[in-house]
Amino acid sequence: MTLRIKRISSVYIKQYFAAEDIRLAFSILMPYILRQWKAYVSLFAFMWIDISLTLAYAWFFGAVTDAAIHSDFHRLKWLVPLGGLFLLLSVGSTYFGNYAETISETGVKNDLKADLLKHILLLPFNTISNLRSGDLLSHFTNDIHAIDGVIGSSLMNLIRLPFIYLAVFIYLMQINWTLSLISFLVAPAALLAGAVFGLLLRRNSRLIQSLLGNMNTLLSEIFHGYLVIRSFTMEKSAFKRFTEQNRELLSLELQNAKLRGLFHTGGYAISSIIFLLSLSVGAYFISIKVMSVGALLTFINLVDHLIYPLTGLAGQWANLQRSVAAVERLSKVLKQTPESPRMPIYYSSMPSIRTIHLQNVTFSYDSRNPIFDQFHLQIPAGKIVAIVGPSGAGKTTLFNLLQGFYKPQAGAIWINGSRTDKYSTSQLRSFFAYVPQETFLFTGTIRENLMLARPGITEMSLVQAAEAANIHPFICSLPEGYETKIGEGGVQLSGGQKQRLAIARALLKDAPILLLDEATSALDNETEYQVKEALGRLMSNRTTLVIAHRLSTIRNADLIIVLDQGQIVQMGRHEELIDEDGLYRNLNQVQGHNREGAMVS
Numbered sequence: 355m356t357l358r359i360k361r362i363s364s365v366y367i368k369q370y371f372a373a374e375d376i377r378l379a380f381s382i383l384m385p386y387i388l389r390q391w392k393a394y395v396s397l398f399a400f401m402w403i404d405i406s407l408t409l410a411y412a413w414f415f416g417a418v419t420d421a422a423i424h425s426d427f428h429r430l431k432w433l434v435p436l437g438g439l440f441l442l443l444s445v446g447s448t449y450f451g452n453y454a455e456t457i458s459e460t461g462v463k464n465d466l467k468a469d470l471l472k473h474i475l476l477l478p479f480n481t482i483s484n485l486r487s488g489d490l491l492s493h494f495t496n497d498i499h500a501i502d503g504v505i506g507s508s509l510m511n512l513i514r515l516p517f518i519y520l521a522v523f524i525y526l527m528q529i530n531w532t533l534s535l536i537s538f539l540v541a542p543a544a545l546l547a548g549a550v551f552g553l554l555l556r557r558n559s560r561l562i563q564s565l566l567g568n569m570n571t572l573l574s575e576i577f578h579g580y581l582v583i584r585s586f587t588m589e590k591s592a593f594k595r596f597t598e599q600n601r602e603l604l605s606l607e608l609q610n611a612k613l614r615g616l617f618h619t620g621g622y623a624i625s626s627i628i629f630l631l632s633l634s635v636g637a638y639f640i641s642i643k644v645m646s647v648g649a650l651l652t653f654i655n656l657v658d659h660l661i662y663p664l665t666g667l668a669g670q671w672a673n674l675q676r677s678v679a680a681v682e683r684l685s686k687v688l689k690q691t692p693e694s695p696r697m698p699i700y701y702s703s704m705p706s707i708r709t710i711h712l713q714n715v716t717f718s719y720d721s722r723n724p725i726f727d728q729f730h731l732q733i734p735a736g737k738i739v740a741i742v743g744p745s746g747a748g749k750t751t752l753f754n755l756l757q758g759f760y761k762p763q764a765g766a767i768w769i770n771g772s773r774t775d776k777y778s779t780s781q782l783r784s785f786f787a788y789v790p791q792e793t794f795l796f797t798g799t800i801r802e803n804l805m806l807a808r809p810g811i812t813e814m815s816l817v818q819a820a821e822a823a824n825i826h827p828f829i830c831s832l833p834e835g836y837e838t839k840i841g842e843g844g845v846q847l848s849g850g851q852k853q854r855l856a857i858a859r860a861l862l863k864d865a866p867i868l869l870l871d872e873a874t875s876a877l878d879n880e881t882e883y884q885v886k887e888a889l890g891r892l893m894s895n896r897t898t899l900v901i902a903h904r905l906s907t908i909r910n911a912d913l914i915i916v917l918d919q920g921q922i923v924q925m926g927r928h929e930e931l932i933d934e935d936g937l938y939r940n941l942n943q944v945q946g947h948n949r950e951g952a953m954v955s
């Protein structure tokens with residue numbers, strides 16, 4: 355039994371102090387705190403001014419009272435201006451102390467926020483795909499704001515409160531040691547109440563933080579999947595999931611409020627008892643002439659400083675723990691190894707491309723089910739190469755590997771005679787202009803969306819690219835032309851218009867390898883023909899890899915590679931492959947094309 359109690363209490367003590375978590379939090383935050391060292395040194399100085407002023411004020415009240423009782427006008431003459439000086443000092447230190455606190459807290463938070471985003475932008479694809487977008491958002495909206503306890507006033511209070519307690523206790527002992535000892539008697543009760551409160555509050559705060567992350571994930575899913583929710587009449591179930599989480603949050607917040615309420619009431623009760631006791635015993639001491647009225651006033655003024663540091667310490671400790679939990683959540687992202695130490699930059703000069711070569715490439719997303727196993731592929735320079743194959747064959751994965759979004763577990767990819775892992779991320783990304791399967795446009799104007807492909811582009815190149823993608827006439831038909839705002843994700847555009855903008859953006863990048871993943875799938879036949887014609891001109895001096903499901907779109911390709919379950923099952927030109935008894939002919943037949951690639955009526 356005693357062993358069990360010992361074990362339980364050791365678990366609680368461990369949980370309460372959580373030394374390892376605190377060490378981790380400080381190891382992450384210390385560089386940011388040190389960057390704001392001037393603000394922290396000022397805060398430390400203001401803390402001492404504050405402690406000194408607390409004692410000085412209490413002494414002042416006593417001295418003024420005694421001087422008034424004894425009609426000592428000579429003393430009052432210099433005491434009153436001294437009080438004014440204390441007041442000025444107090445106002446000044448409060449103002450500058452608050453200012454230093456804001457600088458230190460916001461400075462740390464801003465730097466941390468910037469570094470966190472930078473870190474996320476540099477994470478490898480396989481890491482980022484395992485992190486939930488709602489949690490990532492929650493790091494910025496909740497967690498960073500919850501770190502106050504380890505960087506701001508709570509941290510300072512953890513240092514300040516023991517000092518103020520000690521300073522006041524020594525001072526009060528000199529005034530009247532019997533009275534001081536009475537207040538000392540409640541110290542264990544105050545400490546214990548604080549400790550229990552701290553532990554419960556910390557546990558609740560952790561649950562709240564994690565629930566906020568879940569709610570952010572749910573909300574981001576609702577907003578991104580808005581169309582699906584409305585068309586599948588999922589409004590009720592989405593709303594129900596949200597209200598359930600919201601209710602859970604409310605109940606946790608209420609528990610927190612109850613805890614705080616209980617704690618503050620307890621603290622208030624203890625303070626009031628001590629006040630009454632001190633006043634009664636003090637009044638008795640005055641009546642037997644052991645104490646002056648001024649001394650009692652000083653005592654009463656200060657005695658509260660013997661209670662709130664004890665109860666307050668636990669509150670500050672709970673704040674610190676809550677912040678430690680927030681840093682712990684941030685550390686899950688921060689400890690992930692970035693892909694490269696620096697942000698890649700845009701390379702404008704277009705290197706000439708010779709070949710792309712995949713040698714013995716083995717790759718799997720989950721290290722268990724290989725998408726490619728000992729895969730070989732030689733892509734000739736300056737040609738149009740089409741990749742076809744059934745869904746899930748590995749076509750997009752091939753594009754992902756080429757661009758270095760994922761690294762093969764074995765084998766190597768060579769571009770221009772060098773292994774891709776020998777290129778910096780900036781160099782590697784400069785080789786490719788990519789039109790992904792799902793078009794993504796940014797909130798802003800058409801011009802802004804095109805310009806991001808190549809900073810500092812001339813108006814002529816911009817228009818040329820838009821013309822090549824057959825989107826220029828449409829842009830000119832809009833009242834605000836290139837300055838038209840396209841809404842979040844380009845919601846104000848049709849699928850085909852978005853796709854043509856994405857093609858123009860890729861063309862503007864002027865990279866030597868063009869990767870088109872179903873880039874014309876949203877276009878009608880006429881537009882597709884025009885875009886392809888324009889693309890054809892642009893493809894002339896670059897290597898183009900095209901993924902296409904509609905086989906009619908790739909029959910002029912220089913080389914068609916037929917992929918099935920990560921293997922090349924056929925390779926050749928359309929005319930050669932259509933004659934072979936194989937997957938390519940089957941796929942053609944399924945799509946109802948004849949030998950020339952025309953639709954069979």
Ligand SMILES: Nc1ncnc2c1ncn2[C@@H]1O[C@H](COP(=O)(O)OP(=O)(O)OP(=O)(O)O)[C@@H](O)[C@H]1O
Nearest residue numbers: 483719720725743744745746747748749750751752
């Ligand atoms: N991020 C990922 N994590 C885990 N598995 C993935 C991931 N992306 C794709 N896969 C799996 O890898 C396989 C190949 O997918 P890939 O997207 O390359 O196929 P695809 O040939 O481009 O298909 P589609 O024509 O349908 O676009 C599929 O089985 C898919 O489930």
